[in-house]
Amino acid sequence: MEERKDQHEQLSADELREVWAALSEDERVEGFLVLPREDAEDLFTSLAPLAQGQLLGAIPPGQRRIWMRLLAPDDAADVLQEVEPELKDELMKLLDEPNRREVRALMAYAEDDAGGLMSPRFARVRPDMQVDEAIRYLQKQARDRLEAIYYAYVLDSDQRLLGVCSFRELFAATGDKLVRDVMHDEPVTVREEMDQEAVALLIKRHGFLALPVVDAHGHMKGIVTLDDIVDVVEEEATEDVQKFGGMEALEAPYMQTSFGAMIQKRAGWLAILFVGEMFTATAMAQYEHDIAKAVVLAVFVPLIISSGGNSGSQASTLIIRAMALGEVRLRDWWRIVQRELAAGLTLGVVLAVVGAVRVLGWQFAFHSYGPHYPLIASTVALSLVGVVTVGTLCGSMLPLLLKRVGLDPASASAPFVATLVDVSGLLIYFSAAKLIMGGTLL
Amino acid sequence: MEERKDQHEQLSADELREVWAALSEDERVEGFLVLPREDAEDLFTSLAPLAQGQLLGAIPPGQRRIWMRLLAPDDAADVLQEVEPELKDELMKLLDEPNRREVRALMAYAEDDAGGLMSPRFARVRPDMQVDEAIRYLQKQARDRLEAIYYAYVLDSDQRLLGVCSFRELFAATGDKLVRDVMHDEPVTVREEMDQEAVALLIKRHGFLALPVVDAHGHMKGIVTLDDIVDVVEEEATEDVQKFGGMEALEAPYMQTSFGAMIQKRAGWLAILFVGEMFTATAMAQYEHDIAKAVVLAVFVPLIISSGGNSGSQASTLIIRAMALGEVRLRDWWRIVQRELAAGLTLGVVLAVVGAVRVLGWQFAFHSYGPHYPLIASTVALSLVGVVTVGTLCGSMLPLLLKRVGLDPASASAPFVATLVDVSGLLIYFSAAKLIMGGTLL
Numbered sequence: 001m002e003e004r005k006d007q008h009e010q011l012s013a014d015e016l017r018e019v020w021a022a023l024s025e026d027e028r029v030e031g032f033l034v035l036p037r038e039d040a041e042d043l044f045t046s047l048a049p050l051a052q053g054q055l056l057g058a059i060p061p062g063q064r065r066i067w068m069r070l071l072a073p074d075d076a077a078d079v080l081q082e083v084e085p086e087l088k089d090e091l092m093k094l095l096d097e098p099n100r101r102e103v104r105a106l107m108a109y110a111e112d113d114a115g116g117l118m119s120p121r122f123a124r125v126r127p128d129m130q131v132d133e134a135i136r137y138l139q140k141q142a143r144d145r146l147e148a149i150y151y152a153y154v155l156d157s158d159q160r161l162l163g164v165c166s167f168r169e170l171f172a173a174t175g176d177k178l179v180r181d182v183m184h185d186e187p188v189t190v191r192e193e194m195d196q197e198a199v200a201l202l203i204k205r206h207g208f209l210a211l212p213v214v215d216a217h218g219h220m221k222g223i224v225t226l227d228d229i230v231d232v233v234e235e236e237a238t239e240d241v242q243k244f245g246g247m248e249a250l251e252a253p254y255m256q257t258s259f260g261a262m263i264q265k266r267a268g269w270l271a272i273l274f275v276g277e278m279f280t281a282t283a284m285a286q287y288e289h290d291i292a293k294a295v296v297l298a299v300f301v302p303l304i305i306s307s308g309g310n311s312g313s314q315a316s317t318l319i320i321r322a323m324a325l326g327e328v329r330l331r332d333w334w335r336i337v338q339r340e341l342a343a344g345l346t347l348g349v350v351l352a353v354v355g356a357v358r359v360l361g362w363q364f365a366f367h368s369y370g371p372h373y374p375l376i377a378s379t380v381a382l383s384l385v386g387v388v389t390v391g392t393l394c395g396s397m398l399p400l401l402l403k404r405v406g407l408d409p410a411s412a413s414a415p416f417v418a419t420l421v422d423v424s425g426l427l428i429y430f431s432a433a434k435l436i437m438g439g440t441l442l
Numbered sequence: 443m444e445e446r447k448d449q450h451e452q453l454s455a456d457e458l459r460e461v462w463a464a465l466s467e468d469e470r471v472e473g474f475l476v477l478p479r480e481d482a483e484d485l486f487t488s489l490a491p492l493a494q495g496q497l498l499g500a501i502p503p504g505q506r507r508i509w510m511r512l513l514a515p516d517d518a519a520d521v522l523q524e525v526e527p528e529l530k531d532e533l534m535k536l537l538d539e540p541n542r543r544e545v546r547a548l549m550a551y552a553e554d555d556a557g558g559l560m561s562p563r564f565a566r567v568r569p570d571m572q573v574d575e576a577i578r579y580l581q582k583q584a585r586d587r588l589e590a591i592y593y594a595y596v597l598d599s600d601q602r603l604l605g606v607c608s609f610r611e612l613f614a615a616t617g618d619k620l621v622r623d624v625m626h627d628e629p630v631t632v633r634e635e636m637d638q639e640a641v642a643l644l645i646k647r648h649g650f651l652a653l654p655v656v657d658a659h660g661h662m663k664g665i666v667t668l669d670d671i672v673d674v675v676e677e678e679a680t681e682d683v684q685k686f687g688g689m690e691a692l693e694a695p696y697m698q699t700s701f702g703a704m705i706q707k708r709a710g711w712l713a714i715l716f717v718g719e720m721f722t723a724t725a726m727a728q729y730e731h732d733i734a735k736a737v738v739l740a741v742f743v744p745l746i747i748s749s750g751g752n753s754g755s756q757a758s759t760l761i762i763r764a765m766a767l768g769e770v771r772l773r774d775w776w777r778i779v780q781r782e783l784a785a786g787l788t789l790g791v792v793l794a795v796v797g798a799v800r801v802l803g804w805q806f807a808f809h810s811y812g813p814h815y816p817l818i819a820s821t822v823a824l825s826l827v828g829v830v831t832v833g834t835l836c837g838s839m840l841p842l843l844l845k846r847v848g849l850d851p852a853s854a855s856a857p858f859v860a861t862l863v864d865v866s867g868l869l870i871y872f873s874a875a876k877l878i879m880g881g882t883l884l
Contacts, residue, residue, distance in 0.1 A: 017647065021769055021770070022774060022777075042648075045649065046647055046648060046649055138613070139613055139614065142610045142613045142614040143614040149609060149610055149613070167591060167609075168584050168591055171580070171581055171584045171591070172581065172584040172585040204672055204673075204676075205459065205488055206484075206488060207487065207488055207669060209651070209668075209669070226651075226668050226669060226672065227649060227651070227668060229672060230646055230668065230671060230672055230675060231646075233672055233675050233676050233679070234646075234675050234679070234767070237675070237676070237679030237680075237682075237683070238679075238763055238767065240679075240683065241679070241682065241683055241759055241762075241763045242759060242760065242763065245755050245756050245758070245759025245760065247756050247759070247760070250760075253764065253767070253769040254760055254761070254763075254764035254769050254770055255764070255769060255770060255774070255777075259781070259784065259785070262781075262785060263785060263788050263789065266756055266785065266789060267788075267789055267792050269756075270749075270752055270753060270756065270789055270792070270793065270830075271792060271793065271796055273748070273749075273752045274745075274749055274752075274793050274797070275796065277744065277745050277748045277749065278745060278800055280744035280745055280748070281741050281742055281744070281745050281800075284740060284741040284742075284743070284744065285741050285810065288737050288738070288740075288741065291733070291737050291740050292734075292737045295730050295733050295734045295737075296730070298726060298730075298733050298737075298740040298743070299723050299726040299727050299730065300723055300726075301726070301740070301743055302719065302722035302723070302726065302743060302744070302747055302864055302868065303716075303719050303720060303722050303723050305744055305748075306715070306719045306722070306747075306751075306860065306864060307712075307715075307716055307719065309748075309751075310712055310715045310716075310860070311712060314689050314708055314711075314712065317683055317684060317689070318684065318689070318692075318696055319696070320683075321680055321683045321684065322695065322696035322697070325676070325680065325695070327463055327695040327696050327697060328463070328696055328697060329464075332464060332697070335464075335697075339701070339704075342701065343701070343704060343705060343708065346705050346709075347705065347708060347709055347712055350709050350712070350713060351712065351713065351716050354713055354716055354717065355716070358720055358723075368727065388712075418748065418752070422744055422748060426744065
């Protein structure tokens with residue numbers, strides 16, 4: 001009775017997972033250790049590698065072995081890549097010898113490569129087995145050490161991949177057929193060193209649950225499964241979004257990133273953007289005399305440049321995301337120019353109309369702009385068309401250009417677009433003012 | 443010989459898929475129809491529902507039946523939801539009766555609900571079967587109509603879900619055990635009307651390959667599989683990114699969105715942003731007299747407000763993405779305030795130092811700012827600290843506030859943050875100027 005009540009005051013595994021990020025290390029360990037064993041397993045295996053590593057470091061050393069051994073080799077490798085070198089060696093020692101060998105092999109791969117994602121535990125059969133025999137052989141592998149069964153991989157005696165058949169196909173085939181007659185030849189494979197984003201594209205495109213990973217000689221090394229890819233897709237999207245917001249991608253969730261790391265990731269880009277934006281001060285300085293003559297010009301500067309910035313960021317968001325999803329490629333650039341030029345002009349005209357209405361409305365309501373208000377309205381309208389068109393074109397072309405010269409379009413576009421669009425916006429605005437107001441206000 | 447050569451001049455399935463988005467409808471049909479049957483199947487099943495629907499509408503009507511029947515019921519339902527009503531009825535007629543019933547049932551669900559994602563073809567067993575018997579029964583289902591086997595779902599005679607066991611567990615168990623002794627009770631389930639984003643979170647959290655979908659009475663309706671979730675994760679990320687870039691989310695890939703639809707999606711937000719930014723003109727107008735006295739003040743306006751905007755968009759990106767991933771929740775708001783206040787002050791000081799160095803540097807190099815340059819440098823530095831701090835705080839709090847009042851933080855943050863930060867940036871800048879330059883320049 002007493003014990004039941006105690007457990008009721010504790011958090012359940014689901015509750016604990018919910019608030020995990022917000023808890024202190026002590027609270028996590030305390031909550032984790034009182035969970036019933038099965039719930040604790042569920043919770044532990046569902047944590048991200050970073051959180052698993054932190055937890056392993058925080059629980060009593062005597063308990064680490066059972067949790068390390070619960071991890072599949074690819075997950076163990078991920079955890080070990082997240083912890084301090086000292087803890088890493090200690091945790092490594094807790095694995096049994098065959099596992100340790102597998103984990104060490106996996107750790108040799110870069111985390112973002114196919115090799116770093118793959119699991120070495122896949123179901124293997126021989127081409128000259130009969131289907132019945134293959135099923136029994138798989139049954140034995142399932143009891144031993146398979147994590148899951150999606151496909152059976154057909155290997156020759158040299159571990160070279162000959163073909164693949166889905167478990168369903170094998171299972172549905174008549175028992176005396178040969179595996180080689182059921183299997184698909186020339187399976188889609190990925191190479192160990194392939195980048196995880198490319199692996200994700202491939203696995204999604206073909207709609208497979210898993211892809212075999214092979215080395216340069218066609219030897220099968222492991223499988224990358226769809227559930228690894230879900231994490232990759234999400235991770236890449238987060239990186240894109242963060243770079244897009246004008247910062248370096250964080251390596252850990254927001255709440256778990258230290259203040260110092262966070263400032264580092266943010267201050268760098270912010271300073272670069274700031275230095276870029278300094279050109280606006282240089283540009284503005286060229287027009288100081290014009291502003292002195294017609295101070296009203298200064299009033300519309302923020303409105304004009306923000307319109308350019310907004311249309312530029314719209315266009316670059318669209319193109320960067322479309323590139324990330326493989327919807328547009330470099331060679332489409334001319335079609336994009338045509339499309340975005342037309343879009344920019346249309347959007348510019350829309351804003352010009354709204355802007356002119358604003359100036360005329362304020363004039364009739366408050367007489368804000370004196371007798372020359374038609375000139376001011378025309379200047380604002382004309383520059384909006386120009387600024388929005390230039391913003392849209394720059395915003396759409398810069399990501400392509402950056403990709404062309406080998407830079408990451410997601411991370412480098414924002415500062416370039418912002419600076420370029422703001423500076424050119426000022427030039428367009430003051431040029432339009434000179435054109436329209438020259439001889440009267442200027 | 444002649445025929446082989448012909449085929450060589452055609453695009454392969456992979457090449458065709460690569461350039462698919464860039465081709466005209468005629469080119470697609472032409473390329474598709476000359477593919478060998480197996481390649482055409484691969485290509486067809488790998489296309490998005492929208493593209494499948496377009497292709498079905500474009501190929502000769504006599505060929506539609508074989509392609510419609512190739513689709514699994516949930517995929518067929520997705521395609522039918524994308525096509526014109528007329529074509530929809532025609533395609534529906536091509537299905538055989540049991541399939542048509544399944545498809546119609548699926549189409550009753552909203553596209554973004556668990557019910558709209560699920561497949562009705564799952565593997566079912568009875569609790570009182572022996573494992574051997576269950577495996578034979580599954581083998582029969584595999585031959586008939588299963589798409590894939592991940593889990594066997596244990597149903598009572600009333601189709602109520604009692605438990606689940608992974609295929610590996612069933613396969614690895616000794617043959618004379620009862621299914622009820624192998625299965626897990628109380629399986630994790632989702633309800634038909636659950637939103638796809640919530641389903642994605644759940645399936646990822648538990649690391650399952652599929653989740654069973656049940657109705658209010660516990661009757662099993664279908665399964666949502668991980669491969670549906672990959673698309674969901676990507677779709678949601680794209681929507682977030684696009685909303686973030688200041689536009690409505692597109693419903694189709696960039697190249698396939700019509701010019702009119704594109705302008706609609708973009709012009710709306712751009713105009714809202716523009717109207718918001720008009721407040722900057724109102725704010726600037728209040729300071730016309732100050733600018734007339736010290737025109738140099740106008741020079742730094744774009745630099746100051748862009749710094750506020752950049753720090754605001756950094757902070758809101760971080761928080762919006764962290765909310766989407768479930769890393770931060772509303773009740774964390776006070777911790778976020780503390781964190782972002784500290785971050786904003788730190789980042790503001792960094793930019794203030796850079797800004798002051800810029801003013802002093804230009805003064806010593808070009809004598810740009812006259813005898814009062816220390817006042818100008820101080821004004822710029824002080825306002826940068828203020829503007830960046832306010833920008834960071836607004837950027838991080840507004841998404842939380844919008845979520846609190848039930849709005850979508852991703853789509854509404856950008857305009858609010860931009861306007862708020864730009865207007866308050868101007869107020870801060872000119873107030874700092876008055877404070878520091880009052881009596882000398884002003």
